[in-house]
Amino acid sequence: xxxxxxxxxxxxxxxxxxxxxxxxxxxxxxxxxxxxxxxxxxxxxxxxxxxxxxxxxxxxxxxxxxxxxxxxxxxxxxxxxxxxxxxxxxxxxxxxxxxxxxxxxxxxxxxxxxxxxxxxxxxxxxxxxxxxxxxxxxxxxxxxxxxxxxxxxxxxxxxxxxxxxxxxxxxxxxxxxxxxxxxxxxxxxxxxxxxxxxxxxxxxxxxxxxxxxxxxxxxxxxxxxxxxxxxxxxxxxxxxxxxxxxxxxxxxxxxxxxxxxxxxxxxxxxxxxxxxxxxxxxxxxxxx
Numbered sequence: 001x002x003x004x005x006x007x008x009x010x011x012x013x014x015x016x017x018x019x020x021x022x023x024x025x026x027x028x029x030x031x032x033x034x035x036x037x038x039x040x041x042x043x044x045x046x047x048x049x050x051x052x053x054x055x056x057x058x059x060x061x062x063x064x065x066x067x068x069x070x071x072x073x074x075x076x077x078x079x080x081x082x083x084x085x086x087x088x089x090x091x092x093x094x095x096x097x098x099x100x101x102x103x104x105x106x107x108x109x110x111x112x113x114x115x116x117x118x119x120x121x122x123x124x125x126x127x128x129x130x131x132x133x134x135x136x137x138x139x140x141x142x143x144x145x146x147x148x149x150x151x152x153x154x155x156x157x158x159x160x161x162x163x164x165x166x167x168x169x170x171x172x173x174x175x176x177x178x179x180x181x182x183x184x185x186x187x188x189x190x191x192x193x194x195x196x197x198x199x200x201x202x203x204x205x206x207x208x209x210x211x212x213x214x215x216x217x218x219x220x221x222x223x224x225x226x227x228x229x230x231x232x233x234x235x236x237x238x239x240x241x242x243x244x245x246x247x248x249x250x251x252x253x254x255x256x257x258x259x260x261x262x263x264x265x266x267x268x269x270x271x272x273x274x275x276x277x278x279x280x281x282x283x284x285x286x287x288x
Contacts, residue, residue, distance in 0.1 A: 002035035003284060004072070005276070006247050007042055008256030012062035016257065016278045021065065023282040029070040034285070037072045037251055038102065041244045044130065055112060067110055074102035075250075081243050085211040086190045089197045091204070098250070140239045168268050171223045172216060180215045209249050213269060217242030220265055241265060248273045255281045 011020075028034040055063070076084070076099055087097040108122070184201060185194045201208060221238050241262040248254055248266070253274025256262060266275040276284070 002032055003253075004035045004037065004251035005253050005255055005274075005281070006037050006039050006244075006251055008244065008254055008258060008262065009042055010257040011255050011278060012042075012059075012065075013257075014058060014061050017061045017065045019278055019282060020285075023285045025281075025285055026065075026068050026070075028285050035072050035251075036069050037075060037247065038066065039075050039244060039247045041240060041247075043105070060113065063109055063113060067106055067113075071102055071106070073099040074105065075247055076100040081210070081214065081246065082187065082189060085208075085214060086188050088208040088211050089184065089188060089200055090190060090192055091200065091207070137237070137240070168220060168223050172219055175219055176215065179219055180212070183211075183215055183218070210246055213246055213249065214242070216269055217245065217265065220268055224261065224264070237261075242269075245269060 025034070025036075029036050076097060084097050180201065181198055184197050188194070188197060190197060201211075205212065218239075221242065224238075238261055241258075242265060245254065245262070245266055248270045251273075253276050254266065255276045255278060257278060263275055266273065274280075
């Protein structure tokens with residue numbers, strides 16, 4: 001069986017790309033021993049140059065690697081992660097929301113590297129999508145600031161909110177149901193009534209793995225913020241990290257050079273999955 005994996009954007013630097021090429025990652029994916037899945041978040045973060053019409057020199061080798069790798073099918077981010085969540089809660093089958101063809105993306109990237117350009121419509125779509133993404137990051141920053149303020153107020157009132165001595169599973173157990181219902185009512189964009197969606201989730205929780213893990217991830221951010229109380233070591237990429245980790249549901253592991261929040265979140269939310277460094281993936285490649 002193939003070892004299925006996704007990349008974190010931190011892996012797509014020139015040094016890591018060279019090491020992976022030298023270790024034979026292209027042949028390993030072509031032969032079927034390994035299976036690479038490109039996520040929308042990986043492409044969005046690493047390939048934002050496409051909307052600008054000019055590729056940064058540091059992106060050339062990483063893009064060449066993405067073109068040379070044999071991808072499985074691209075995870076579909078139609079409507080953003082919320083698009084997946086809505087379809088889950090409306091009872092769609094997995095095949096209706098999880099994968100879309102990817103050949104056109106690879107062909108466009110190859111064209112771009114040769115000096116060609118995306119057409120104006122494609123560039124506009126990319127630019128609009130990237131603008132929405134950066135706006136979401138800005139909103140996340142406000143949310144995390146609000147979380148810190150709330151924690152600060154509780155501390156001033158003598159109510160300790162530190163996670164010292166506490167554990168995430170217990171925190172999750174207490175807050176999961178109420179937070180899930182809140183997210184359905186306030187985050188899901190659907191023509192079906194919110195009450196119907198709540199009723200569906202209460203009856204068919206197991207049919208909503210992405211949405212359930214998304215809520216767990218949101219709660220993990222809140223729990224993690226309590227680690228440092230007023231000055232948590234967490235940035236505006238936290239929600240993007242969580243949404244990237246959601247794709248672990250369909251693969252065996254993620255390859256990342258991160259050592260802080262994403263690593264901690266992966267171990268808590270996906271203890272059964274692999275969080276590999278580039279060096280660890282290279283050892284797997286060499287060992288078959």
